[in-house]
Every structure is written in C-alpha cells, then in structure tokens.
Amino acid sequence: MKLVVNVIEQLINGLGAGSIYALIALGYSMVYGIAKMINFAHGDIIMVGAYALYVFVVLLNLPVVAAVILTIGLCAILGITVERIAYKPLRKAPPLAVLITAIGVSFFLQNAALLIFKSNPIPFKSIVNVNTIKIGSISIRGITAVILVVTFVSMILLTLFINKTKAGRAMRAVSEDKGAAQLMGINVNRTISMTFAIGSALAAIAGILFISQYQSLNPFMGGLPGIKAFVAAVLGGIGSVPGAMLGGVLLGIIESISKAYISSELSDAIVFGVLILVLLLKPSGLLGKNRIEKV
C-alpha cells in the first residue's frame, strides 16, 4: 500500500514537471509547424519571463495578478520582436543559417540577463501560496496542483483556439501550405507573428510556474528545460500540438519515475535513451505524420 501511494505521488510529480515541459514544447512545435525552424532561443524566453516576474513582483511591488499578465504580455512581445528582427529577414535562407541565428539569439538573451542581473542566482519567493493537498494518504504539493490546473486550462484554451477560431484555422492553413494560404487572402507574416506570440506567452507561463517551484533564478536557467522541452516536442512529433503535450507529460513522468526508482544521476540518460528508442521505431515521433517525400 505504501508503495502504491509512493508511485502515485511520483506520477503526480512527474505530471507536474511534464506539464512545464509540455508548455514549452508547444512553442517549439507550433513555431516549427508554421515557420519550419527550430527556435533554439525559445528556452531563454522562460528565463526572461522569470526575471520579468521577479522585477514586477519584487522590485516594483506590483500585485501578483498584474505582474503575471505583464510578464506574459512582455514575453509575447519579445517573441514577436525576435522573429521580426532575427528570423524574418532569413525567411528564404537555408535552414542552417536560421538555426545558427536562433542559437545567437539565445546567447544574446542569456548575456543580456547576465549583464543586467549578474550571474549570482537570485532567490525568489513563490507567488503561489497553496497548501499541500491531501487525498486519502496521497499528498500533493500546492505548487504541483497549481501547475497541473494552469497547464490543463492553457491546453484546453489553445486546442479550442487552434481548432475553432479563424486565426487558428489560418495557422493550420499556413502550416500546411504557406503559398496556397497566401493566395486565399491569409496574411502569412501576421500569422507567423501570432504563432511566436502564443508560443512565447506559453513559455512565460512555464517560466512563472518554474520559478514558483524552484524559487531561484539565474541567466542560464532556460537552457536545460528548453532542451528537454525540445526533446519532448521531437518525442511527440514536432509540428504536432497534441504531440507536444503528450511528449512533455511523458518525458516528465519518465524522468520522475527514473529519479525515484532507478537513479537520479541516470535519469537524464534514460530520458534521452527513450527518445532514441522512439525515433528508431517511429522517426517522426509518437503523433507526428510520416512525411513521404515525392521525388
């Protein structure tokens, strides 16, 4: 019985970590679907979101709700700006040039944060004050419960947005055939901007939840979650929105179970091992579409 409770608690922890990965992975996947590029600066948006929240809450003493809204808005605008300045001029450039630019943007954001906030980690008191929830003998940390609820709501809204609104339809059309969409009166540049804004807003939410859980920030904090979320996006099938959700949650659960029952040192190796295994069996990811190249 004790083992069962423990496994369930680990699963919930994994679900919490996985939710954050999923929120970040969505940004990678949506941008890939629309702009056919891997935005390696995406992880650093989490870091910017974290510092923005810190500035709004701690330095400017704003109410939490206002700080959260401002943080999400700021990151959305940052996403659009990065796309306009760094990626849009390269729309017709070879993919490698875009990839390297994205890495450059990532370095730029990290070093800008380093310059402004210095390299010392800054402690941050969680903005979430929810007590541990007890269901029978299972206890769930308050922050984990909040992460699960916020992620769940975000994903429902995103899914409805993509499937049921005209902007979402335009996004799907552009991701399938940019040229045809344009000839149907879709403003492709605006659609791409919107995708970056939504992806970055989700990354900001992930950043807020992340520092509310780990309660510390530093300029390089976006790196590892960013890479893991990218793995989650590939695992689920990059370009697929449900794939990113599934990949993120799966990755979080695998990580947490291996940390608890196998070895915390090996947990990353196991996560990447699973990725390799999945890609060997299903190269386009779990929910990705197999693309047959016409010759």
Added chain:
Amino acid sequence: MALLEVKNLGISFGGLRAVDEVNLNIEKGQLYGLIGPNGAGKTTLFNLLTGVYQPTNGTIMLDGVNIVGKNTYEINLAGIGRTFQNIRLFKNMTVLDNVKVALTNREKYSLFSGILRFPLYFKKEKIMNDIARDILAVFNLEQEEDTLASNLPYGKQRKLEIARALATNPKLLLLDEPAAGMNPNETAELMDTIRLIRDKFNITILLIEHDMKLVAGICEEIFVLNFGTELAKGTPEVVLNDPAVITAYLGA
C-alpha cells in the same frame, strides 16, 4: 473600364523570357480562356497576376489600380482568386474549414474574443458557416463538410478548390486547368458549374484549359500564348481556326 488591364507584362528567369510583352483586357462578367502548348507560360502568367512572381516589366491594373508589387494576400483581397493546376487543398483540414480559411478576411473578430469566446465570436463563426455552406451547396459538397479534404475523391477535390477560391469573394477568378484528369461526364458537369457560378456570384472568369471542347463550349473570348508571347486572341471560332494556332498545337 476593363476589370483587368495587363500591359507589356514580362518576366525573365535568368536568360529565359517566360512571359514577354503580354497585353490582356478583361471585361467584367465575361468568361475567358487562356490556351497554349505546354510551357507557353500560362501558369507563369497566373503567378504574375496573383503576385507569386514579380514581373520584370509591365503593369497589371485591377479596377484601375496597379497591383504590381503588392503581396499575394493583398492581391487576393483586392479581388483575384485562383485555383491550382496541381490540387493544393489544406489536406488535413475538413471540407468546411478549407472554405472557411478563405473567409478569414470577410468576418472580423479579435484574437481575444476568439480565445475567450465572446458572443461576437459565435455570431461571426455562424455567419462564416452559413456562407461556407451556401458555397459548398453550389458544388454539391454540403454532405461532405466534415470530411478531411484528403479523403475526397479527385473530382470533388477539384470542385472544392473552386469553392475555396470563390469564398475569397473575388471579382476575377483564375482557374488553372479545372478539368484536368476529369472524364467527359465530369467535364460536362463542370462546364455547367462554371457558367452557374459566373452568373450566381457575378464574377469574371479566366481559365487555363487543354480540353478544347470545354474552352470552345463556354469561353466567350480566348487568348493563345506561345513561347511566352501572344499568338492570337478572339472568339473561339476565330482562334481555333487560326492557322498559326493550329500550327503551334500540332507542330509545323
């Protein structure tokens, strides 16, 4: 004033003059045919008219406004809709959504009323559904609105392409080989549909077609392109009996 006035239009790809000194006058409400041997520059001309390619020289006036240099989507909004020779539907979207994509600019509501589902969102989506279903009904596709476009049989995919282009509310509709791959019965049905949409939606149509029976049957005027330049123009009887046209098609 002509609906579309093309003057001295030309484009070069490297040393190749794909379209050269083309002049077109398209009057409102008429049905035009654009014919010519393979490689004559017909689809290139369509790509110039829709802004996919930027011309090297010449002007394209739509309703008195020069549209050269405008974005593809701006030209679509200005009133030129088109279909594609090789079908380019949004394959993973439903039939209804394919048409609704083309309605994006007709009914406006903000991103926020979409995400937060304000009443305006439901009202506008309902209007879009009604318009889309009306258009689908013209092509007898209303039963298939929830089918994925990729699961439609070939002939219906061709029809859906026209339906989608119509939904952008064009003044001028460009059809690139609408009857390609259709059997004679389907072609005959398509001819009726093309005439019907011209009258029902009060639009002008320019179509590229290899099926001479279709062209002669419905077009009021025909342009013939050969090696990127105009070879002949006029009514079907005149053009299709022109020795130069016959030579171009059959070889000297």
